[in-house]
Amino acid sequence: MIIFGWRVVFFTLTSGVFHCPGCGGDREYRRRQGRNFFTLFFIPVVPLTKTGGEFVECGTCKGRWEPGVLDVPTTAQLAQMPAMLLRMAIAQVLRAGDYTAPSSRSRAVAVVQQAGVAGYDDAALNGDLARPFDEVRIEMNRAAGALAPEARESILRAAAEIALTDGRLSASEEETLSAVGADLQLTRVQVTGVVSMARQASGH
Ligand SMILES: [Zn+2]
Incomplete structure (x- = not known):
């Protein structure tokens, strides 16, 4: 059978x-x-x-x-998200200005290290700078929704401070900060507020 x-x-x-x-x-x-x-x-x-x-x-x-x-992000991913978004925001803004300027670069590395990425260095920064623009924007947009507005504002603030390290904001730096703010799902009003506070603090 x-x-x-x-x-x-x-x-x-x-x-x-x-x-x-x-x-x-x-x-x-x-x-x-x-x-x-x-x-x-x-x-x-x-x-x-x-x-x-x-x-x-x-x-x-x-x-x-x-x-x-x-x-849906895992708990471990969520914990890393602010530092990850910070790295991407900083790389975008650096790229808009003179990303070879040693003062801006060392400031960027220091800020990311302070955010908890202990091993972050010049080579890691180069890696972030080399990431495709569109890919970064999509990733930022997806990740930003999981963070509180205060956290997203402080990420933009850090990026604005780095853009201001070498003096006044150039037109392309300003444009990039607006784009990064939009990717962080901040309103225009929030972006303007954060950038002007960073300006005042830097004296530029
Ligand atoms: Zn289960």
Whole structure:
């Protein structure tokens, strides 16, 4: 007698760490998809159709979620986010002015180190300066939503101070600060306020 049938076999597409909405924390996940298999004596032999969509399975509570949950930052990512946004904001502003000026560069490195990135140095700054502009903007926009307005304002303030290190703001530095402010999801009024406070403090 031949016993045949079909069953769903799940494949792991990718894995990593995500914020599980079920058990509420940073957990290991597997991104999986099921596939129907024709079975012979209970052994899957012939792959048939893919079943349904992909899902994300929590390694701890085994809860299953839409892949969209992977867009939510993990707790560890959230903790790094202010420093990460600060690096990107500073790189954008430096690029708008003379990014070879030693005073601006050393100030930028010092500010990022103070924000908690202990190993940040000149080479890391060059790496940030070399990142594609559009990629940075998309990333900033996505990350900014997770931070309080005060945190976003202080990031713009730090970027403005660095732009002011070598004197008055150039037109392109001003433009870039507006763009960075918009990427940080600040209003025009907030941006103007932050930049004018930085101006006053620097005396330029
Ligand atoms: Zn879970």
